[in-house]
Amino acid sequence: MISMKMLEIPLQIFRYREGEPPHYDIFTVQVADTAHVIDAMDAVWATRDRSFTFRRACHHSSCGSCSLRINGVEKLPCITRVMDVWDGHAPVRLDPLRNFPVVSDLVVDVSAFFQRMSAAGMTITRSAEPSLPLSVDDLAATGVLSRPVEVPESLSRFNRFENCIECAICMSACPTMATDEKFLGPAGLAAIYRARQKADNPSDVAHLLGLADGEHGVWRCHSAFECTAACPQAVDPAGKIMALRRELIARRFKVAARAAAVVPRTRNYSAPAGPTKHGGNGA
Amino acid sequence: MATLNYPKIRRAGRWFDVRRRRLGMWAYTLNRITGIGLVVYLYLHLGVLSLLARGQSSWDSFVSLARSPFYLGLDVVLLAGILIHGLNGLRIALTGFDVGVRAQKALFGILMLAAAVALIAAALKIFGD
Amino acid sequence: MSVPHVIVVGAGSTGAATAHDLALRELRVTVIERGEVASGTTGRNHCLLHSGGRYCVTDRESAIECIDENMTLRKIMPDLLELNDGLFVALTEADFAFKDRFLEGCAACHIPARDIPVKRALAMEPYLNPATLAAVQVPDGVFEPFRFCLAFLATARRYGAVVRRYTEVTDFIFSGKSVTGVKVKDRRTGETETLGADLVVNAAGPWAGEIASKAGVSVPEVPTAGVMVTLDCRLNNMVLNRLNKPSDGDIVVPQRATSVIGTTSWTVEDPDLITIPPEHVARMISQGEQLLPPVRKVPMRAKMAVARPLIARSGVDAREVSRTFECFDHAADGVNGFITIAGGKTTTARAMAERVADIVCEKLAIAAVCQTRDVPLASYRLFYQ
Amino acid sequence: MENPFAEEPKATSAWLWQVFTGVGLVILLGLHFMANHFIAKGGLRDFADVVAYLRNPIVLVLELLFLVFVTTHALLGVRAVLLDFGFSESIEKRLSRALTVVGVLTIGYGLWLTWNIIR
Numbered sequence: 003m004i005s006m007k008m009l010e011i012p013l014q015i016f017r018y019r020e021g022e023p024p025h026y027d028i029f030t031v032q033v034a035d036t037a038h039v040i041d042a043m044d045a046v047w048a049t050r051d052r053s054f055t056f057r058r059a060c061h062h063s064s065c066g067s068c069s070l071r072i073n074g075v076e077k078l079p080c081i082t083r084v085m086d087v088w089d090g091h092a093p094v095r096l097d098p099l100r101n102f103p104v105v106s107d108l109v110v111d112v113s114a115f116f117q118r119m120s121a122a123g124m125t126i127t128r129s130a131e132p133s134l135p136l137s138v139d140d141l142a143a144t145g146v147l148s149r150p151v152e153v154p155e156s157l158s159r160f161n162r163f164e165n166c167i168e169c170a171i172c173m174s175a176c177p178t179m180a181t182d183e184k185f186l187g188p189a190g191l192a193a194i195y196r197a198r199q200k201a202d203n204p205s206d207v208a209h210l211l212g213l214a215d216g217e218h219g220v221w222r223c224h225s226a227f228e229c230t231a232a233c234p235q236a237v238d239p240a241g242k243i244m245a246l247r248r249e250l251i252a253r254r255f256k257v258a259a260r261a262a263a264v265v266p267r268t269r270n271y272s273a274p275a276g277p278t279k280h281g282g283n284g285a
Numbered sequence: 286m287a288t289l290n291y292p293k294i295r296r297a298g299r300w301f302d303v304r305r306r307r308l309g310m311w312a313y314t315l316n317r318i319t320g321i322g323l324v325v326y327l328y329l330h331l332g333v334l335s336l337l338a339r340g341q342s343s344w345d346s347f348v349s350l351a352r353s354p355f356y357l358g359l360d361v362v363l364l365a366g367i368l369i370h371g372l373n374g375l376r377i378a379l380t381g382f383d384v385g386v387r388a389q390k391a392l393f394g395i396l397m398l399a400a401a402v403a404l405i406a407a408a409l410k411i412f413g414d
Numbered sequence: 415m416s417v418p419h420v421i422v423v424g425a426g427s428t429g430a431a432t433a434h435d436l437a438l439r440e441l442r443v444t445v446i447e448r449g450e451v452a453s454g455t456t457g458r459n460h461c462l463l464h465s466g467g468r469y470c471v472t473d474r475e476s477a478i479e480c481i482d483e484n485m486t487l488r489k490i491m492p493d494l495l496e497l498n499d500g501l502f503v504a505l506t507e508a509d510f511a512f513k514d515r516f517l518e519g520c521a522a523c524h525i526p527a528r529d530i531p532v533k534r535a536l537a538m539e540p541y542l543n544p545a546t547l548a549a550v551q552v553p554d555g556v557f558e559p560f561r562f563c564l565a566f567l568a569t570a571r572r573y574g575a576v577v578r579r580y581t582e583v584t585d586f587i588f589s590g591k592s593v594t595g596v597k598v599k600d601r602r603t604g605e606t607e608t609l610g611a612d613l614v615v616n617a618a619g620p621w622a623g624e625i626a627s628k629a630g631v632s633v634p635e636v637p638t639a640g641v642m643v644t645l646d647c648r649l650n651n652m653v654l655n656r657l658n659k660p661s662d663g664d665i666v667v668p669q670r671a672t673s674v675i676g677t678t679s680w681t682v683e684d685p686d687l688i689t690i691p692p693e694h695v696a697r698m699i700s701q702g703e704q705l706l707p708p709v710r711k712v713p714m715r716a717k718m719a720v721a722r723p724l725i726a727r728s729g730v731d732a733r734e735v736s737r738t739f740e741c742f743d744h745a746a747d748g749v750n751g752f753i754t755i756a757g758g759k760t761t762t763a764r765a766m767a768e769r770v771a772d773i774v775c776e777k778l779a780i781a782a783v784c785q786t787r788d789v790p791l792a793s794y795r796l797f798y799q
Numbered sequence: 800m801e802n803p804f805a806e807e808p809k810a811t812s813a814w815l816w817q818v819f820t821g822v823g824l825v826i827l828l829g830l831h832f833m834a835n836h837f838i839a840k841g842g843l844r845d846f847a848d849v850v851a852y853l854r855n856p857i858v859l860v861l862e863l864l865f866l867v868f869v870t871t872h873a874l875l876g877v878r879a880v881l882l883d884f885g886f887s888e889s890i891e892k893r894l895s896r897a898l899t900v901v902g903v904l905t906i907g908y909g910l911w912l913t914w915n916i917i918r
Binding site: 063 | 452458494499558560604652669672684689715717793799
């Protein structure tokens with residue numbers, strides 16, 4: 003047996019029930035020192051209070067359902083170690099995501115998030131992407147270098163899921179999102195960017211860029227870069243928003259140039275532009 | 286506390302909530318505060334300039350008042366707002382054109398350092414005269 | 415006669431697929447789930463879309479179910495799968511000796527298998543152990559268990575099903591010896607309520623025994639936990655299996671930007687709270703390292719454990735228990751209107767649903783046929799809209 | 800599918816104007832501040848000095864340009880903050896129109912004031 007050091011960790015948990023004022027409850031639970039925050043939440047539910055509600059499914063940062071705020075900062079409790087957020091004394095505070103209606107305790111209604119993702123229409127599978135290294139962080143950091151990879155005969159190419167796990171953390175971190183329910187939001191815009199990269203039909207491209215260009219599209223971003231800082235999956239939504247802006251600005255100038263031409267040759271401005279510089283690593 | 290369907294004006298408080306946030310949020314908040322402040326100042330300034338239309342005596346009496354150390358101090362505050370807003374605006378413009386996005390934090394740091402240096406120099410000049 | 419109402423307990427893969435099947439057969443369906451969708455066993459599974467290769471020697475019945483369902487899921491949820499195939503690799507002489515039996519098993523179960531040169535396998539998988547002796551390619555895949563369930567439920571809802579989350583079954587309502595409904599409690603409000611039903615399907619996975627006991631019957635299930643370790647980077651393109659009988663830590667499933675090593679197996683008393691034994695985690699790393707030597711150099715991203723709903727067979731070790739599923743009509747135990755579907759795996763959830771829905775229709779004397787093989791699923795994103 | 804670029808992409812234009820006037824202001828405001836508060840003795844010009852200053856045609860052009868830029872930039876900024884509230888489209892339209900009127904009045908007032916000083 004490998005010995006396991008147990009911790010008595012206090013959690014200060016946001017509690018809310020419809021029709022009642024919200025409050026915090028403090029629970030002290032026992033978890034291993036290697037445990038993640040989700041394990042401590044599990045212990046609260048299993049051993050302290052069965053009425054405690056929270057969202058979770060995969061416990062390995064794939065489903066995106068358990069997102070919440072730990073000591074005020076958006077995180078996935080399934081990949082956040084207790085020891086990394088606990089100072090050894092003060093309770094670890096758990097709050098629901100911001101900018102979403104709270105349903106109960108740590109459960110928020112994420113429908114506004116999924117409406118945006120549906121509007122962007124990005125499929126979660128991606129193809130024609132480089133294969134290894136497929137890591138969130140550069141493999142070089144781990145001392146392993148990539149090599150060219152052959153694709154099995156049965157496949158035309160490897161495919162994998164998009165980095166975005168739809169955890170909605172970015173929408174909670176974004177200051178504009180606090181007041182503007184019409185804003186497409188970081189994940190929605192990053193998804194539009196990815197869908198635009200995958201689109202091969204000019205009318206699809208025009209539609210996607212049209213979505214991004216609305217008053218509540220990319221131009222509602224005011225460069226706080228909180229989404230990119232909070233994203234657990236290195237999607238870099240702010241970077242994608244800026245890449246979309248670049249393309250929109252280029253098109254704006256093209257439109258202006260055509261309007262200025264003495265004889266306008268065509269009214270179709272929707273020819274696809276080349277991929278922008280963030281082409282390689284998408285959402 | 287979570288957002289429990291508070292009215293929008295209360296939620297707008299989050300624009301200025303930098304607790305446990307990163308540098309980008311400070312930039313966002315500072316830009317908003319200075320921006321709103323400068324709009325208010327602009328209209329105050331235009332209002333004061335109407336004294337010019339009332340003739341020499343009204344203006345010159347205002348000028349002698351405005352040369353007091355208190356008003357000079359306000360000038361330094363104004364200048365600080367202008368420098369922060371203007372230089373951070375350059376960061377927003379650049380990143381908005383997809384330039385220097387990855388270096389936005391460093392960019393903000395350098396620009397704010399420049400703002401601080403310029404402000405100190407200007408304050409010395411203003412009070413030195 | 416009005417449309418019969420069926421209550422499905424549990425919104426894991428089995429419950430979601432069952433609700434979907436019944437809704438497509440135009441029954442009135444209500445799903446009762448005490449947490450979020452897939453918050454139990456399904457959510458924390460290995461994400462492996464089985465080709466059946468893993469069971470083709472030891473458990474052919476499961477293997478055939480797997481390959482059939484693998485092909486069906488490719489049709490109905492094409493956008494929810496990473497389809498990069500899988501490799502069964504031999505690292506030892508014993509593994510190598512297993513190859514013929516493996517190929518024979520694959521042929522018997524109609525699993526397309528291809529014995530590929532080691533050099534080619536290493537070109538496809540640059541981090542694979544260079545000491546590999548043989549590699550067989552099979553149509554394994556990867557899914558996303560949460561979205562898998564959401565897609566079934568979103569489709570079911572489109573056909574009128576109602577999904578009630580954060581609601582738990584507290585008791586059963588009887589009329590004589592027949593179940594006529596359940597008492598439920600909304601965990602968000604604390605309110606209790608009675609729901610009438612013509613039939614109740616227990617699809618609570620490892621919690622099926624707990625639910626069944628509320629109706630006074632039992633289910634021969636053994637909650638058997640397994641540990642999985644997720645790495646902070648993706649080391650393989652394809653699913654990698656040891657070419658041998660299933661054992662601890664013999665499979666590395668890549669997903670998105672990670673690789674997930676699994677798994678172990680031990681019996682647990684309470685599936686609600688499983689403490690992850692550190693030695694199991696250490697074993698996953700040392701076993702995973704055999705397939706992919708860089709495993710130890712890579713940081714760990716997450717570790718998880720959950721109970722599988724294995725059906726007990728007296729005198730059989732957990733690893734040997736069939737991974738197939740079984741329906742228990744509790745009429746045999748003297749309780750009418752109550753069926754438990756137990757065992758199985760997410761890959762075969764649709765087939766499980768088909769079987770239980772057939773039984774439901776037979777009991778309710780409805781002549782509807784299963785349509786779930788061909789109807790493409792709605793977008794999982796619609797579940798939240 | 801309708802082509803969203805058949806019409807002028809307004810949102811992009813608004814942002815580009817904001818940036819254009821912003822960059823312009825960095826220069827114009829620099830000059831304005833220097834001329835009125837640093838070069839001027841005592842940090843402010845007295846009445847006679849202001850009149851002489853504005854009668855210089857280059858100064859006049861720069862100061863009027865400054866007036867237009869600063870008003871545009873300020874009101875586009877106010878509009879951006881108001882848009883961040885995500886009001887309904889009809890309110891947004893009314894606010895934009897109101898801000899345009901405010902802008903025209905502001906510039907008109909500036910012109911009137913300047914004319915009063917230099918005539």
